[in-house]
Amino acid sequence: MKAIKLLALLGLASTLMASAAGAKEWKAIRFGMDASYAPFESVDPSGKIVGFEVDYANALCERMKVTCTFQNQDWDGIIPALLAGKFDVIFSSMNITDERKKKVMFSDMYYATPIVFAGQSANKSDDVSPAALKGKTIGTQSSTIHANFLEAFYKDSNIKLYPTQDEPNLDLASGRIDYVVGDGLVEADFFEKKGNGCCRVISEIKRVPGIHGPGVGAAMRPEDTDLRDMFNKAIAEVDADGTYKKIEAKYFKQDIRGKQLTN
Amino acid sequence: MNGFSLLFGPEGWGGLLLEGAIVTILLAVTTVPFGFGSGLALAVLKLSPNRVVRAFCEGFTTFFRGIPDLLSLFIVYFGLQALIDRASKLAGLSSAIELNAFFAGVIALSVVVAAYSSEVWVAALNAVPKGQSEAAHSLGLDSRKTFFLVLLPQLIRIALPGLGNIWMVLLKDTSLISTLAVIDLLRAASEASKNTTRPILFYSAAAAIYLVFSILSGLVQSNLERRANRGFA
Amino acid sequence: MLQTLYAEAADLFNFEMMSRYGWRLIDGLWITAQVVTISVTLGFLLAYPVCLARMSRNRVLSAAAVSYVTFFRGTPLLCQLYLVYYGAGEIRPLLTDLGVWWLFREAFVCCIFAFSLNTAAYQAEIMRGALASVSKGQIEAAAALGLSKFRISRHIVWPQAFIVALRPFGNELIAMIKSSALAAIVTLLDLMGQTRFIFARTFDFLIYVYAAIIYLVIVEIIRRVWGLIERSCSRHLIAATPATHSRGQDESRISRAGRHGLSHGGSPQSQGA
Structure with a gap:
């Protein structure tokens, strides 16, 4: 019996892997990302998370003089995981919305991209009004601004929610669904990868203030105000010294900084 | 790109699949001592004379055997963290202990495996005749020695087929961890198929690797059973 | 102290959430069913x-069947489901030519396809x-009595096999309920989907x-009901051999672990091990 107890204790000790979260000087920051959102963040063949937001985060970390690590976390669980202390920052194209502000605290906005409707290339109609899409199947990632947007305005359409944005894209390409709502640059990236011109961006969606918010920010636990201040300072610095432009140019042809859309 | 270079080329995803396969095996192997160990502990407690202990253990088993494994994993994964947070707050710790995804997965799988295997252990405990421990006692062995030298070897022999089945369950249940963002074999295949839009290629490759694991496990299991049954016609 | 306890309890049951979303669970339950x-x-x-x-x-036939069984029991159901769901999307032109794309378009059908296989x-x-558990001697005896093949299987083999198979079938049903959460x-917005x-x-x-x-x-309901069915189907056996109803046996009835298990199910020989 003693041995069993010992075994159980041993199990407890080795599995808990106690690592104290938040030694409050912030020498190391852990980033949580849903790495299924190329070109912003995705997993490369070596298993590493790569993309615009990884490069950008590294630039910020250099400014903040901290070491940074990146963790993959599914979108549905990303806010609970942040609150549970599994990492310190959500840096994953999370749009700043009032609904999310109830749970987390955001840094300043660091990019804003167009939100679009995409459909099959064979679909020649550019009308994406709720009336035109009545009875059509529209897919997007769950727990996103896109899901909230569809649920608010497209009540007569069949809305399908997926764990990641890659999945509705695959289903759009295969014709399982008729439309996808998502980030314009993410959609463009997917269509390029898919090749054969399966799909096209149909039209841009105007941001609805109460649903979409102004753009993307880093999300943190509400009590970590010192961390937010560090981020805001670093964001401004990386803007000022031209690093942002350099990273942006590596991934995009267009400007995504979106300063004009401040809160 | 053709399938071969997508898998084995310099930009291919074969490496990630292989790493994922290693993670899958590590998950399963790390779970075995905890899962089977706590299963045995549960089984012993289920045969305890204390009614409360017995009821608690039965309840635990019924609960985790009655709900989907996917749900068990979610409950343990998110619930355990909440529990630890609350406990550390109560204990007055300033910073919470944090579980990494791999070990959270191991704990979650261990809970499921413990619930399943406790049934096998109970059956095994019942199958070892009482006379064995009585004989051991009368030979002057204390209860610890009786358990480890006399009972456990027989228990393992009897429980082996059942535990083997649970190992197979475990091997396949590791794939559920892929939904928690641990890059195991199935998750690696998912990443590859999303990035290349070639799901059939990568999911088939993953299935083939799982199949190899299962077949190898089957061989190891029958070998073990043969060894354990030496001397029993 | 009391107030904290009360707050904890209100927190625990979260009636607000249930009044807002409770119907979704019912919807999901129906899909699961x-x-x-x-x-x-x-x-x-x-x-x-x-x-x-x-x-x-026939060697070819039996090899094909063995491969089928080995594949579906040796790989995770989730992997099979992905293969069916996203695989069907990839080979859409082929499925369209075969005239079955409209079926595989639906997540519901894909789930049923994968789960059924x-x-x-x-x-x-x-x-x-179960069939193997019926002893050869019985079949030989029946044949010696001049019974036709059909009657042997109808009156001798199946009734006995049915009783042996009942318990593993019940376990399989339960296993299926549990694995349907993968949908x-x-x-698919089944019970698990709605929960998420x-x-x-x-x-x-x-x-x-x-x-x-x-x-x-x-x-639990299914387990209990199944227990009743089993008892009523095997009354004659239990009466004859009360000794088999020991605790160990009773436990093994429910011990088939999950669907992925390479079974107690079906090989009753191994159950007594």
Whole structure:
């Protein structure tokens, strides 16, 4: 019996892997990302998370003089995981919305991209009004601004929610669904990868203030105000010294900084 | 790109699949001592004379055997963290202990495996005749020695087929961890198929690797059973 | 202190969440029921030919059946489901030519397709084990009495095999209910899917506990009902051999661990081990 107890204790000790979260000087920051959102963040063949937001985060970390690590976390669980202390920052194209502000605290906005409707290339109609899409199947990632947007305005359409944005894209390409709502640059990236011109961006969606918010920010636990201040300072610095432009140019042809859309 | 270079080329995803396969095996192997160990502990407690202990253990088993494994994993994964947070707050710790995804997965799988295997252990405990421990006692062995030298070897022999089945369950249940963002074999295949839009290629490759694991496990299991049954016609 | 306790309790049951989203769980439960019933039935119909093929003397047939069973029992159901769901999307032109794309377009159908193929593999093994458990001597005796092949199988083999197979079939049904939760991962809003949906809205982890309780209740009901059926079908056996109803035996009835298990199910020989 003693041995069993010992075994159980041993199990407890080795599995808990106690690592104290938040030694409050912030020498190391852990980033949580849903790495299924190329070109912003995705997993490369070596298993590493790569993309615009990884490069950008590294630039910020250099400014903040901290070491940074990146963790993959599914979108549905990303806010609970942040609150549970599994990492310190959500840096994953999370749009700043009032609904999310109830749970987390955001840094300043660091990019804003167009939100679009995409459909099959064979679909020649550019009308994406709720009336035109009545009875059509529209897919997007769950727990996103896109899901909230569809649920608010497209009540007569069949809305399908997926764990990641890659999945509705695959289903759009295969014709399982008729439309996808998502980030314009993410959609463009997917269509390029898919090749054969399966799909096209149909039209841009105007941001609805109460649903979409102004753009993307880093999300943190509400009590970590010192961390937010560090981020805001670093964001401004990386803007000022031209690093942002350099990273942006590596991934995009267009400007995504979106300063004009401040809160 | 053709399938071969997508898998084995310099930009291919074969490496990630292989790493994922290693993670899958590590998950399963790390779970075995905890899962089977706590299963045995549960089984012993289920045969305890204390009614409360017995009821608690039965309840635990019924609960985790009655709900989907996917749900068990979610409950343990998110619930355990909440529990630890609350406990550390109560204990007055300033910073919470944090579980990494791999070990959270191991704990979650261990809970499921413990619930399943406790049934096998109970059956095994019942199958070892009482006379064995009585004989051991009368030979002057204390209860610890009786358990480890006399009972456990027989228990393992009897429980082996059942535990083997649970190992197979475990091997396949590791794939559920892929939904928690641990890059195991199935998750690696998912990443590859999303990035290349070639799901059939990568999911088939993953299935083939799982199949190899299962077949190898089957061989190891029958070998073990043969060894354990030496001397029993 | 009392107030904290009260707050804790209000927190625990979160009635607000349930009044807002409770109907979603009912909806999900209905989808789960459909998926499970259809899959298990189709699986049963498919399992019989697989079982016959497996026991056939034709080498090609039996090898095909063995491969089928090995594949579906040796790989994770989630992997099979992905293969069907996203694989069907990839070969859409082919499926369109075959005129079945409209079926595979639906997540519901893909789930049923994958689950049926999977459970058929398990059920085929259950049938094989049950049929093999009927001793050769009985068949020979019946043949010696001049009974036709059909009558032997109808009156001698099947009634006995049925009793042996009953318990593993019940376990398979329960296993299927539990694994149907995977359907949520490919967008189907079954009980698990709705649970995830609600969790994504509320971040209240308790919704998982509610879902767990629902699954638990269903599984327990089926287990109890199955126990009654089994008892009434095997009254004559129990009366004759009361000794077999020991605790160990009773436990093994429910110990088939999950669907993925390479079974107690079906090989009753191994149960006594």
